[in-house]
Amino acid sequence: MLKVLMLTPHLDVVGGTERQCLKLATALAHHGVETTILTMRPTEHSRANVPADIAITRLDSPGVWVRRMKRYLRAKRAISPNYSEGRAGVAGNQPSRSFLRELGSLVGHKIPTQIDEAFLERTITRLCSATDVVHLHGVFWLPMLRATARACRATNTPYLVKITNEPERTWRSLKADPAAVGALSTSSGIITVNKHTQGYFQCRFPHVPTHFIPNGTDIPTQSPVAPIRDVLFLGTLKKQKGVDVLMRAWAMTKCTDGHRLLIVGDGPERRALEDLARSLGIEPRVRFLGLRHDVDQLLARRRVFVLPSRWEGMPNALIEAMAHGLPCISTSVDGVTDVLDDGKSGLLVEPENPKALALALDRVLTDHAMASRLGGYARARVIQRFSILAIIKEYMQLYEKFLVRHPNPRLG
Amino acid sequence: MCGIAGIISIDRPLGDVRDQVLAMVGALRHRGPDDTGLFAHPRAVLGMARLSVIDLQGGKQPIANETGRVCAVQNGEIYNYRELRNALSARGHRFQTQSDTEVLVHAYEEYGLSFPEKLTGMYAVAIWDSDRERLVLTRDRLGEKPLFFAYAHGCLLFASEMKALMRTRADLDLTVDAAALDEYLSFGFVSAPQTIYLGIRKLAPGHTLVVEDGQIKITRYWVPDLRPPAGRNEAEITDEIEELVERSVRRQMNADVPLGAFLSGGIDSSVVVAMMRKVSNGPIRTFTIGFDDSAFDERDPARTVARHLGTTHEELVLDPDIAEILPRLVAAFDEPFGDKSVVPTYFVANLARQHVKVALSGDGGDEVFGGYLSYMDALHKERRAKQIPASLRPVVRRMWHVYPSGAPAAFRLRKRGYNAQDRFVASSFVFDPDAKRQLLCGDVRAKIVALDPLYPKARHFVGCPTSDLLTAIQWNDLHHYLPDDILAKVDRMTMLNSLESRAPLLDHTLVEHGLGLPRRYKIWGHEAKVALRKVAARYLPQEILTRPKQGFGLPVKAWLSTSLARLVEDTVLGSPLRSTGWFRQAALERLVRQNRHTAAGPSNRLWLLLCLGLWLEGSARC
Structure with a gap:
């Protein structure tokens, strides 16, 4: 043995x-x-x-x-x-x-x-x-x-x-x-x-x-298919994760009715980010949920998962979101590119580019067929390569x- | 014989780096003054500077396959290219040139990543496969040709010499590696895969590096396979060795340019020249250098061999302005290198280059056939250790380790408790741990004292398939001293003169047979290299065979206190070493004083520090 x-x-x-x-x-x-x-x-x-x-x-x-x-x-x-x-x-x-x-x-x-x-x-x-x-x-x-x-x-x-x-x-x-x-x-x-x-x-x-x-990662059971309303970010609120870029992008998106941006996690940048949301005038459409212990339940709902990182090692949160079959948007940095294939199992945009991120968000939020396809591929990819x-x-x-x-x- | 260089992006398109690769190739022009070439692909740019030796017109590099999708650059020679070419042509590969480099491309297509196993020669090769987007770097089995690489910003950079890597705009980590500095102070050179810089590495001999699918993999493709002789008696074994040497010399005499040989009057180079005479009827040119001081002069025996074999012999009496030439020689290595035989090697290469473009040498004979005095010494010590009853040995060994490791002269006492292999490693120290403790200060001292002083050399005992002490230390030298001291020195010094040097005694089959010989065919009593000596006896006069081994006789001690005295004053005691803050000034001064005033002064240690100082001065100027 x-x-x-x-x-x-x-x-x-x-x-x-x-x-x-x-x-x-x-x-x-x-x-x-x-x-x-x-x-x-x-x-x-x-x-x-x-x-x-x-x-x-x-x-x-x-x-x-x-x-x-x-x-x-x-x-x-x-x-x-x-x-x-x-x-x-x-x-x-x-x-x-x-x-x-x-x-x-x-x-x-x-x-x-x-x-x-x-x-x-x-x-x-x-x-x-x-x-x-x-x-x-x-x-x-x-x-x-x-x-x-x-x-x-x-x-x-x-x-x-x-x-x-x-x-x-x-x-x-x-x-x-x-x-x-x-x-x-x-x-x-x-x-x-x-x-x-x-x-x-x-x-x-x-x-x-x-x-x-x-x-x-463990592979969860597939969540039921439902129209997407929310965008989800999970991670420590620090510069590396690029949440400020996400906020700017959120202010530029065309999908304004009923869509919310959920930010889960805490960190040194939280205060600054809340101020930024206020100054961008998107406060009503952004919710800071703080540190949550029910990550699996949060991921089990139909949402778009966004990870706008400036750099990454191995983004566990992204892999978990993909395992849940969520359509994911992230940045083309080392660590992420090993996980996501652009256009296939998710969308990749340049880091530090709110405009591109906004476009990607619009695409996923409006095109339900594409969102499901991305999610499906993502889940398959995780099962094949990243399952425990x-x-x-x-x-x-x-x-x-x-x-x-x-x-x-x-x-x- | 050339210089190669290139930049490869690991997983994304490369910007325009052609000018950078051209700059790299520019830094390698002394290795290949005849021609330059460049290959560009969105993910890879390969460049080379060529010294034309085989197929002068058609052998331009980079060279591609039939479709242009696989492209190769090479530094070195493939000696079995004719056999390979025939085999590959029979399998449908079409060749456009007569060059040996083209064989690499087709061999890669045919055999995939295992193609280096088919090659016999000295080479550093880079192959780019556009279809698979794959880069293959490989280095010959014994390490005759150098290959350095570095990783920066998602790119892999490689080159034949470090100076080329430093010409790029890549932000390489050029911090001095304390472990490499430690190895330099211990042995006088830095061995693969380390270099003196943290951010640059050497590809170890017999290894292949593959970049594919965003990953870099380094694997070893050759481990010496010890081959016991098939012959049953002395005559048969001598025949066997002679046949192997002859085959190797015959293969290596293939060149489209004038060819000669270095001749020192020792057994190794004399056997090589004797075999050249045996396989060729044409004139053979041989080259020797000597000194006026008869204690170091080898011209007489060399002349005897040359006369006996009927070669066209050239000799040069060396009276160099050593203070002027030494900084240039040290700079050729791009890292500290303390083997003093760079001086004669440079001059003999310089002499040979005036007459020929390729020269054969006897390098490797001592490692392969067991010729060093240190081997005899190790065997002698082993015999002495065996006089202690076996049951007491572990106790005696442990006893020495009771002495605390940090106390004065700790190493001198504790090494008595070493086993035979570690004792061999310890015997090759220039600065032993006790001396380093006295020499160094500050942060560097703390770092170096914490390291295992034996590790850089002793690690090569791992994987040695035999328990025979002599074979194990030969094995060790073959992986440590030979590639990174001897062969590095020969490569840089000959390339500095744009001369190609070839070592027939380092044919890998011959090496495997040499290592596999029983001990009595290596060292017997006071006779070393027994098997090779038997071969030599068939072709050379008796006086050459019975001459005692001279080693590298150089009047270094005299140089250091006369023509180099000024340089020592400026470099060792002056700003280059002082500004690093690594050394205790009092210890340096004591070394200089001892060398000047005592008969058996520490000239080796002083030479090492002088070369280190010259390298520091040179690298600060860059």
């Missing part, structure tokens, strides 16, 4: 990476893979979300960082609903950049990581003895990357590293630390969630096989390559 050890810094902050990790672990467990997740001390909530057949190893470190981290997260939860517990909405799924930066500065620099890294390394080494493959989700916490590399090298265990952030940003944080770069270059494989990242990392680590395996079953198959193929262990001559 294949034994996989998954590492993720935290299950508490329900971000895209962590949610994918959990989803993958669950699906793998159903396929008879023995999965262990190593994470920081999980809360009762994350424990409740994990199926019983996945073992969670607590990282009860005597080190300072766990306590500090908990205190930090507690403080964060108190001030921002983004980090609340519970099945967070999409808005909470993407930890904001400032959050990551703070997290980095907190765990990477201020805290004496030396002791903790050693502890982490010992823990991973211990778990490696009963593991075929180690899979590290995300590299935004470098001590974990370094500890994994050292532990796996010592025990001759293959380890895979999944890169979930934007490649440029990830590389910038990596390259300052040769040990972290070394950790990636001795890995058995790098997994990326979009093609741009694949090329980017393959060129930086030419001797490490770099794979493109997108994030997977398809993704699992790719991962299983990848893991199975490592079942045959090569002897390590350095251990002589």
Whole structure:
């Protein structure tokens, strides 16, 4: 039986990476893979979300960082609903950049990581003895990357590293630390969630096989066909997502009667966006729903899904909307272009171009036949390429390559 | 032999980058002064500068297939192109020229991505397939021809030398890689896939890079397959090796321009020339350089071989203005490169170019047949380690590791606990970890101290299919020292003179047979390269065979304290190294002082720092 050890810094902050990790672990467990997740001390909530057949190893470190981290997260939860517990909405799924930066500065620099890294390394080494493959989700916490590399090298265990952030940003944080770069270059494989990242990392680590395996999603039952009234945006309200462009586009559309723009999510730009809606005079046609916990129900209604991002990694919300068979409009940026084929499974417009976005919105809102066709194709595409079953198959193929262990001559 | 370059967009149409590719090709003109060519497609632009050697008129590049949909540029030579051409013609491919590059296009069509497996030669090839919108980059098995690449803004850029990549408008990440700097200080060069820059990579030898469907895939197509000899006794094994060397030399003597050979008076180059004499009746030109100082002079044995084999021999006594030429030689690498034999290699190539356009060399003989003194040393140490009873060995090994890793002279003590392979790696350090700790300061020191000092070289033991120590260290050198030091040096120095150099001893079949020889045919007692020596004994006078190995004898120490003293003063102690903030000034001064005043001064270390300084100075000027 294949034994996989998954590492993720935290299950508490329900971000895209962590949610994918959990989803993958669950699906793998159903396929008879023995999965262990190593994470920081999980809360009762994350424990409740994990199926019983996945073992969670607590990282009860005597080190300072766990306590500090908990205190930090507690403080964060108190001030921002983004980090609340519970099945967070999409808005909470993407930890904001400032959050990551703070997290980095907190765990990477201020805290004496030396002791903790050693502890982490010992823990991973211990778990490696009963593991075929180690899979590290995300590299935004470098001590974990370094500890994994050292532990796996010592025990001759293959380890895979999944890169979930934007490649440029990830590389910038990596390259300052040769040990972290070394950790990636001795890995058995790098997994990326979009093609741009694949090329980017393959060129930086030419001797490490770099794979493109997108994030997977569950396939919901098809929602009933009904005329479309609303336009839906789901995501953190920050500059990256380009909601301001969407607002400007909304002000230019010709479909004014009875159509509403629903904005789900919260974030640093919310106040500014509300002001923008007022100044554009579209306030009555825009509704800010804030952070919602019923994302699946929101997507299950017939709506146009819009993601006007300026840049993307792997847009989980878009894939989920496509899985529900919604006609989708997005921008032609890396990450999105891997998911949507323009004119087939959705419409792609240039980023930062409200005029083009308005035209696309008009087309989808007026042409019901086209909207249904786009939605149908989108759903088919997700089932074929992004369903968790398809993704699992790719991962299983990848893991199975490592079942045959090569002897390590350095251990002589 | 040429320079190739190109820009490929990963998944969307490319803007007009023809002028940029032309600029790249312009930077490679020394590699190919005879002709330039350009191929443009909405997604790809390929360019090349050509040194015409085979089919001077018809061999223009880029070259396309019958439909014009598959297009190739190549740097190097395909030695088995005639065999391939016949095989492909029989399968219905039509050829328009006599050139070896055209074979690549049709071989790609016929065999797909596995076509490099069919090739014998030294090459860096780029093929663009318009139908599949696919780019294939591939590099020869041993790494004779270089290929660099970078990824920027959704584009892949590639070129034969890094200076071409830097001519583009692409925003490449030219930060110095601390791990590469560490490797340079340890071994004197930076090995593939790293370069000194974080944003540029080398394609490793025997690898193929494919851009297709928005993704980039790099795979290895050749792993040496050790072939034990079929012969049962010494004579049969010698016959076998001789036949392989002869076949390789015969293939490599194919050129439509004058051809010669480098002759040092050592076994390797002498065997190559002897085989040239055997397969050809025409005149053979050989080239040697030497020094006035008899301790470093190799002209006498070379002259003996030349007289014995009846070649037209040219020699040159080297008395270079080294301070003037060295900055130019260092600049040819675009990254720090500390092998001091660049100097004689440059001059012998310069001498040869005055008479011929192609020269054969004995490069690779030491790696393939086991000729280095360090190999004997490693075997000797292995024997000594075995004197400790096997049951005690792990205890003794661990004992050394009790000493804390950060303490003074830690490496010197702890390396006694290494296994034989790691000890071999440690023996090739120029600056060992202890020395680096003293030399470096600040941020760079912290970064470098955190790295595994053995990793850059020791990683090549992984995948070695044998437990024999000698084969394993040959294997290691074949993947590390040979491609990125020896062959990089030969390529840049000959190309700087627009001369093509060919290495018959690096034919991949010969390499596989050489590595697969039993140990007693490699090193036996104090005799190295036993098998090749037996071949040589059939053609060369006895005095050549019994001559002790000279190594790269160069009066470096004398240079550093005389003609290079000024340059050392300006570069090592002056602003280029100081402005980086990497080094402790006191440590640099001590190195210079020691070299001047002690007999066995640290000339290797000083040379490395001098080359680093010259590179820094040169790159700052760009």
